[in-house]
Amino acid sequence: MEKEYYYSFNKYLKDIFGERVQRIPVDAGFTCPNRLNGQKGCIYCYQGSSYKEKLPLEKQIEKGIEFAKKRYKAKKFLVYFQSYTNTFDTIENLKRKYDLIKKYPEVVGIIIGTRPDCVNEDILNLINSYTDNYLVWIEYGLQSPHFKTLKWINRGHYFSDFLKALFLTKNKFPKINVCTHIILGFPTETKEEMLETAKILSTLPIDGIKIHPLHILKDTPLAEIYKKEKFPLFSLEEYADLVTDFIAYLPKNIVIQRVTGEAPEDILIAPSWCSFKEKMKVLNTIKKTFEKKGLYQGKYLESSENAFKK
Ligand code: SF4
Numbered sequence: 001m002e003k004e005y006y007y008s009f010n011k012y013l014k015d016i017f018g019e020r021v022q023r024i025p026v027d028a029g030f031t032c033p034n035r036l037n038g039q040k041g042c043i044y045c046y047q048g049s050s051y052k053e054k055l056p057l058e059k060q061i062e063k064g065i066e067f068a069k070k071r072y073k074a075k076k077f078l079v080y081f082q083s084y085t086n087t088f089d090t091i092e093n094l095k096r097k098y099d100l101i102k103k104y105p106e107v108v109g110i111i112i113g114t115r116p117d118c119v120n121e122d123i124l125n126l127i128n129s130y131t132d133n134y135l136v137w138i139e140y141g142l143q144s145p146h147f148k149t150l151k152w153i154n155r156g157h158y159f160s161d162f163l164k165a166l167f168l169t170k171n172k173f174p175k176i177n178v179c180t181h182i183i184l185g186f187p188t189e190t191k192e193e194m195l196e197t198a199k200i201l202s203t204l205p206i207d208g209i210k211i212h213p214l215h216i217l218k219d220t221p222l223a224e225i226y227k228k229e230k231f232p233l234f235s236l237e238e239y240a241d242l243v244t245d246f247i248a249y250l251p252k253n254i255v256i257q258r259v260t261g262e263a264p265e266d267i268l269i270a271p272s273w274c275s276f277k278e279k280m281k282v283l284n285t286i287k288k289t290f291e292k293k294g295l296y297q298g299k300y301l302e303s304s305e306n307a308f309k310k
Pocket of ligand 1: 084
């Protein structure tokens with residue numbers, strides 16, 4: 001059997017359901033408070049027209065299920081409310097949209113992507129109501145715990161907002177699984193600070209993480225900055241070296257839902273290895289780097305001696 005260097009989402013789902021389970025990403029028509037009322041949004045957020053086909057929510061779910069059945073032979077599905085801020089609406093509207101999953105018996109779970117400053121107890125209570133019959137994940141975008149970075153990317157919230165949302169969720173609604181998103185490669189941070197992010201996260205009650213390399217898309221404020229400043233971006237080898245160390249600092253129970261990020265070639269400015277067509281190469285390079293360095297998830301937490309060495 002092929003060696004696994006980290007606890008992947010596929011493995012986690014197989015452990016629970018005993019078979020392949022496929023995510024169905026949907027755009028439920030929500031907006032984002034960081035892009036309204038004159039706010040410019042996070043500097044890396046794509047502002048061009050969506051490259052996804054816009055269909056009514058039910059049609060998106062049905063089409064996604066049909067595609068995943070054919071392509072992956074999957075029989076079970078998670079509906080992933082992915083685009084923008086999927087808790088930014090009235091409780092009634094949220095419930096109406098989330099409730100659509102009940103129409104499809106093959107749907108076994110729901111994933112809700114949002115900002116940590118866009119939840120409260122009432123919203124979490126609604127999300128928690130699905131945990132009796134479904135696997136439930138909430139994704140809190142964080143990107144970095146470092147104040148200077150969150151300010152530079154115009155994230156519109158700080159690490160304290162993330163901590164507040166995380167502890168409200170885990171203390172009051174422990175059946176909701178929490179995933180967070182991190183971006184590695186901001187020019188505001190040194191590699192040591194990026195690894196510090198992993199060390200901070202290793203102390204928190206998160207259940208999953210998505211790790212992305214910084215990449216620059218057209219029609220973003222970041223593209224303008226990059227044009228002027230041409231700050232350095234990671235090469236694939238540098239990223240693989242960093243992300244393997246990063247994962248070695250994370251406890252083994254955290255599900256690593258993503259180790260890279262990619263975009264369509266026509267909207268990607270740099271680095272070129274973050275295009276969709278390079279994804280397999282990136283995953284293989286990361287795997288080989290784990291192998292070469294003798295690393296795996298949690299390795300640096302195994303002894304305090306290692307922790308002092310890095
Ligand atoms: S929170 Fe998400 S949708 Fe909102 S501006 Fe930032 S990246 Fe864009």
